[in-house]
Amino acid sequence: MTETEFLLWARGPAFQGATVIFVLGVTFRLLEILLLGRKPNLAEPRGSAMLGGLRTIVTRSFPDAGTHKRSAFTHYMGYIFHIGFFITLLLYAPHILVIEKAFGVSWPALPTTVVDATAVITMIALIAVLLHRLKDPVLRFLSNFQDYFAWFLTILPLLTGYIAFHRVGLPPPALIAIHILSVELLMVVFPFTKLMHAFTLFMARWYNGAIAGYKGVNS
Amino acid sequence: MSGASLERGINALKEQIDAPTATFFSACVHCGMCAEACLFFTETGDPKYTPIHKLEPMRKVWHQEYTFWGKFARILGLSKPLTDAELTEWETLVYDSCTLCGRCSMVCPVGNDIAYMIRKMREGMAASGHAPAGMIGATRRAVTIGSPMGVKLPALEAQIRHTEEEIGFAIPVDVVGAEYLCTLSSMEIMNFPEYIGAIARIFHETGVSWTISSEAFEATNSGIQIGVSDIAAELVERIVRAAEKLKVKAVISPECGHAYTAIRWEGPNLIGRPYPFKVFHILEVLDDLRKTGKLHTTGKESRRLTYHDPCQISRRGGVFEQPRNLLNMVAENFVEMPENGIMNWCCGAGGGVSANERADELKMKAFRRKKAQLDAVAPDAVVSACANCRIQLEEGLEVNNMDIPVISLTETIAEHLAGETSTEARQS
Amino acid sequence: MTEIRNDTEFRQKLESLDHARQRILAARFVENVLPFCNDERVSRIVKIASDPHASADELATALRTAKAAIIDSHARCGAECDWKDQAGYFVARAAAAAVSPAGQSAGGPAWQAAMGSRMAATCRSIDSTEDNAGQAKMQQYLILSEFLTS
Numbered sequence: 001m002t003e004t005e006f007l008l009w010a011r012g013p014a015f016q017g018a019t020v021i022f023v024l025g026v027t028f029r030l031l032e033i034l035l036l037g038r039k040p041n042l043a044e045p046r047g048s049a050m051l052g053g054l055r056t057i058v059t060r061s062f063p064d065a066g067t068h069k070r071s072a073f074t075h076y077m078g079y080i081f082h083i084g085f086f087i088t089l090l091l092y093a094p095h096i097l098v099i100e101k102a103f104g105v106s107w108p109a110l111p112t113t114v115v116d117a118t119a120v121i122t123m124i125a126l127i128a129v130l131l132h133r134l135k136d137p138v139l140r141f142l143s144n145f146q147d148y149f150a151w152f153l154t155i156l157p158l159l160t161g162y163i164a165f166h167r168v169g170l171p172p173p174a175l176i177a178i179h180i181l182s183v184e185l186l187m188v189v190f191p192f193t194k195l196m197h198a199f200t201l202f203m204a205r206w207y208n209g210a211i212a213g214y215k216g217v218n219s
Numbered sequence: 220m221s222g223a224s225l226e227r228g229i230n231a232l233k234e235q236i237d238a239p240t241a242t243f244f245s246a247c248v249h250c251g252m253c254a255e256a257c258l259f260f261t262e263t264g265d266p267k268y269t270p271i272h273k274l275e276p277m278r279k280v281w282h283q284e285y286t287f288w289g290k291f292a293r294i295l296g297l298s299k300p301l302t303d304a305e306l307t308e309w310e311t312l313v314y315d316s317c318t319l320c321g322r323c324s325m326v327c328p329v330g331n332d333i334a335y336m337i338r339k340m341r342e343g344m345a346a347s348g349h350a351p352a353g354m355i356g357a358t359r360r361a362v363t364i365g366s367p368m369g370v371k372l373p374a375l376e377a378q379i380r381h382t383e384e385e386i387g388f389a390i391p392v393d394v395v396g397a398e399y400l401c402t403l404s405s406m407e408i409m410n411f412p413e414y415i416g417a418i419a420r421i422f423h424e425t426g427v428s429w430t431i432s433s434e435a436f437e438a439t440n441s442g443i444q445i446g447v448s449d450i451a452a453e454l455v456e457r458i459v460r461a462a463e464k465l466k467v468k469a470v471i472s473p474e475c476g477h478a479y480t481a482i483r484w485e486g487p488n489l490i491g492r493p494y495p496f497k498v499f500h501i502l503e504v505l506d507d508l509r510k511t512g513k514l515h516t517t518g519k520e521s522r523r524l525t526y527h528d529p530c531q532i533s534r535r536g537g538v539f540e541q542p543r544n545l546l547n548m549v550a551e552n553f554v555e556m557p558e559n560g561i562m563n564w565c566c567g568a569g570g571g572v573s574a575n576e577r578a579d580e581l582k583m584k585a586f587r588r589k590k591a592q593l594d595a596v597a598p599d600a601v602v603s604a605c606a607n608c609r610i611q612l613e614e615g616l617e618v619n620n621m622d623i624p625v626i627s628l629t630e631t632i633a634e635h636l637a638g639e640t641s642t643e644a645r646q647s
Numbered sequence: 648m649t650e651i652r653n654d655t656e657f658r659q660k661l662e663s664l665d666h667a668r669q670r671i672l673a674a675r676f677v678e679n680v681l682p683f684c685n686d687e688r689v690s691r692i693v694k695i696a697s698d699p700h701a702s703a704d705e706l707a708t709a710l711r712t713a714k715a716a717i718i719d720s721h722a723r724c725g726a727e728c729d730w731k732d733q734a735g736y737f738v739a740r741a742a743a744a745a746v747s748p749a750g751q752s753a754g755g756p757a758w759q760a761a762m763g764s765r766m767a768a769t770c771r772s773i774d775s776t777e778d779n780a781g782q783a784k785m786q787q788y789l790i791l792s793e794f795l796t797s
Contacts, residue, residue: 033241042487060330066558067326070255138251141266147249200246205330207239216537357725368728374773381769409722574725617718
């Protein structure tokens with residue numbers, strides 16, 4: 001197989017396959033959760049569960065001062081790598097083209113130099129987060145294979161994308177193919193790891209806010 | 220609680236897992252922030268007290284029963300099922316180092332309500348025979364005698380008689396058609412019976428019609444704390460029967476944290492039907508009397524006062540404005556703790572921890588978080604609205620050589636009552 | 648000897664006394680129920696409270712000891728209650744009231760000590776056939792009467 005054929009395969013059938021697995025996997029996981037159901041609450045409500053749920057989806061992104069002080073590193077680094085990841089994913093011109101081809105929507109891109117710098121900052125933040133996970137007693141205690149594997153799956157597209165952009169080591173087609181494969185790997189494994197939090201965090205925050213809001217508490 | 224077995228425990232856990240629980244387990248990213256919200260971790264530095272870790276056995280059951288790959292692995296024998304040894308190991312984590320305070324639930328960035336899950340996990344622990352001995356004893360007494368501490372009706376009647384002598388008028392018992400049915404916690408009956416006098420005087424002065432029921436005077440619910448919903452339901456049912464028999468409009472929960480959670484929020488779901496009456500915490504009733512202009516107080520405390528929010532009343536109960544409204548009526552120097560209201564720190568003794576002798580040392584360690592708050596505020600006295608918090612605060616302050624009186628909010632209001640039943644009127 | 652017929656009179660007379668005299672009287676109330684308490688610290692506190700020349704320091708120390716005695720004797724949450732033991736808790740509370748500084752006990756130290764002592768007696772009556780509570784009240788009226796005429 002030539003490099004070009006490899007790239008075409010990565011961009012074509014492999015990507016389609018990965019997308020199908022991703023979409024089916026996520027849908028399946030969400031159904032697995034939702035079909036468990038939830039008993040109705042027969043206690044007399046004091047406040048609104050609905051408003052509470054919607055509120056907490058937003059407010060849980062902004063911890064109170066005391067909590068922030070105690071978890072400042074996690075808070076800051078977490079935001080940096082998440083925001084950085086989404087900037088490189090969604091505000092990079094070649095990525096926007098892919099999205100436009102698939103969904104017909106597009107939006108302005110950031111200058112490539114900015115995205116490039118963002119990718120570097122994101123990777124540094126991810127490394128910092130890994131070191132923290134390895135060093136901090138609570139994180140070391142809690143962390144398992146899945147935590148480290150998810151980290152690897154997250155940094156790999158950034159790293160391979162950065163290398164592909166800077167054309168280091170191999171011919172560009174091969175580098176791009178590797179980058180796309182790293183994304184596909186992420187997509188395929190995503191539904192079966194904690195990366196599902198990308199979807200379930202909205203549900204979890206909702207439930208949390210609804211349960212508290214029912215009692216008149218803003219959680 | 221009879222016939223406990225690993226199988227029953229696992230089945231109980233399976234039954235408890237609902238969509239929220241599955242969502243929470245799926246969303247956890249092992250960020251560790253819940254540890255920093257938990258006083259058992261912050262005051263010991265031991266990672267095993269990380270709240271989400273306390274749920275590991277339940278997470279395992281969820282994974283192996285309700286996720287595709289988890290089930291797949293289990294069926295193929297690639298994963299280890301939950302063992303009795305694991306549940307034994309988790310007993311101290313689930314019961315000794317958790318008061319169900321819910322601070323972790325407020326802090327988790329993905330929104331997990333960890334306390335919600337711990338409550339569920341206790342159902343599995345109890346069904347598998349892994350609940351602490353002290354709590355088992357309390358629950359047994361609650362079921363057979365009607366009080367977790369074995370307080371029987373004659374004892375309550377003696378306390379009532381004493382109170383009637385002290386206040387100079389009768390206390391209504393078994394009055395059909397009274398507006399409110401007041402329940403009491405055994406801790407109050409035994410250690411702080413002046414609470415009875417306080418509510419009697421307040422209601423007498425404000426013209427509220429109320430009664431105690433000789434058939435259902437116990438407010439606390441050991442079933443909630445130990446995690447046996449059938450027992451919890453039975454204990455709630457007793458109060459419901461009495462309330463229906465006496466045709467009251469509302470039931471009042473006393474100064475006790477978990478009693479409120481049990482009757483107000485869990486009760487109807489435990490017994491499977493809504494109540495034909497309302498439920499209030501005593502502070503809600505008092506604040507309502509204030510709002511409607513019926514409650515008149517005189518004089519103000521000049522001491523520097525702060526308020527300890529009982530977790531089940533404030534954060535998990537939603538009654539956090541009322542105590543402040545009431546305190547501002549009678550205090551001219553009320554100062555908040557650095558983290559207060561729904562973000563206040565637990566005293567360390569709720570959720571059955573104080574009924575568990577094995578947890579005594581850990582409980583006192585956890586208290587250091589409250590000590591730190593009190594050091595920051597340096598109050599002349601600390602006010603609260605839960606008899607269990609009160610005892611823990613008193614013990615903790617004593618152990619740490621801090622001379623700060625702990626006072627009840629309801630009793631403080633009663634002390635400042637204006638009118639016939641006021642302290643001055645009684646003195647003249 | 649002034650006869651005291653009811654609690655209204657009892658309380659009125661108590662509150663007409665100054666703080667120091669109330670303390671002595673309070674000590675006598677507690678002494679009356681000392682047999683209900685196993686904690687020897689409490690009898691020492693009563694001795695100090697009874698001493699008209701007790702210094703402020705001694706009283707402060709006695710109060711700290713009383714508070715410790717209270718905490719040691721209260722009923723544990725969820726533990727099986729023992730009303731005889733609980734009597735000791737209320738005796739300790741009465742003792743604490745006796746050595747409290749002025750202005751800290753609603754109704755005064757003597758009234759608080761009287762109530763605490765009666766509660767201790769009430770506790771003894773529970774699970775028994777004696778009417779300790781009724782006796783305690785009458786004894787308190789007598790103690791007050793004697794005190795006022797002495």
